[in-house]
Amino acid sequence: MAVVGDKRVGCDGCGRTVALEELTTVTMPDGQQVVCCPDCEPHARAAAQKGGSLDQRRDTCDGCTGTFLVAELEDVVLDDGTVLTCCPSCASEAPTGDDDDTASTDTDGPADAGTATGPESADDAQYRCTQCHEQVSEEPFCVTTIDDRTERLCAECKANAEDRGIVATVEMRKTKAREILGVEPDVTDDELRAVYHEQVKRAHPDRKSGSKSAFQLVTDAYERLQDDD
Structure with a gap:
């Protein structure tokens, strides 16, 4: 922690030197105390609440x-x-x-x-x-x-x-993606593509039967089933 003169101190989070009166000391669960600028203080307190210090997370x-x-x-x-x-x-x-x-x-x-x-x-x-x-x-x-x-x-x-x-x-x-598109686990790529095109047209926001959320859901399901994972 670097001190510049008597008035400025380095923040343990971002490393910036700021006025001493702007710094706040936060005690982590392991007893370590860190000195933070106003920008880093919320992150330090969140880390403390989650049970880990800035550099001693377990x-x-x-x-x-x-x-x-x-x-x-x-x-x-x-x-x-x-x-x-x-x-x-x-x-x-x-x-x-x-x-x-x-x-x-x-x-x-x-x-x-x-x-x-x-x-x-x-x-x-x-x-x-x-x-x-x-x-x-x-x-x-x-x-x-x-x-x-x-x-x-x-x-x-x-x-x-x-x-x-x-x-x-x-x-x-x-399993959720197949449920959304109404396909079986052994669906072929061509069958999946055909079902997707049919469903995505119906879900398009420009249609009465569609909406932005439905369109996104169908698209996400199709992309998930295309993944090798």
Whole structure:
């Protein structure tokens, strides 16, 4: 924290030097005190309320569920696209496509003992909540957190994340997109395109049957079903 003369002090948030009387001291949950200018003060207080300091935020490892500094955690991407946030120890032991849980995801082979049987066996990994690690029978929610992590959460974990205020966006689920457009999971690209053109014309704001919100909803559903994810 730089002091210029006796009257100006550097803000711990943005680094600007401002008049001493304009600065406010905010105490973070870990006891650290930060000195903020009027612009940074609301952000510092919000960070304090959420339980993390400006540079000492902590989060939970998806593996051992221990609490670590955010800087110590790393994202581990599994072969199925699932993203886990792990401490260094759990990151080194994170499963790969050759390990136990994912070894049975070959769609052409028979289901192994102890896993889901039939065509659902190929979906085991992508239908596992990245927070509680429980397998879920319905499509998980693709959630982007406020620190730009991507999580695939069951309904309960999504609700908990929203209650904690760490959710930035929630992507539309493919099951919801299919429901909006009225198509089946095995719809072909050509069939999907034809249904979209029909629905989007009906939903266009220029028509009596349409509205801006309906038009956007149909468009979002179509774009979601075009995603490979």
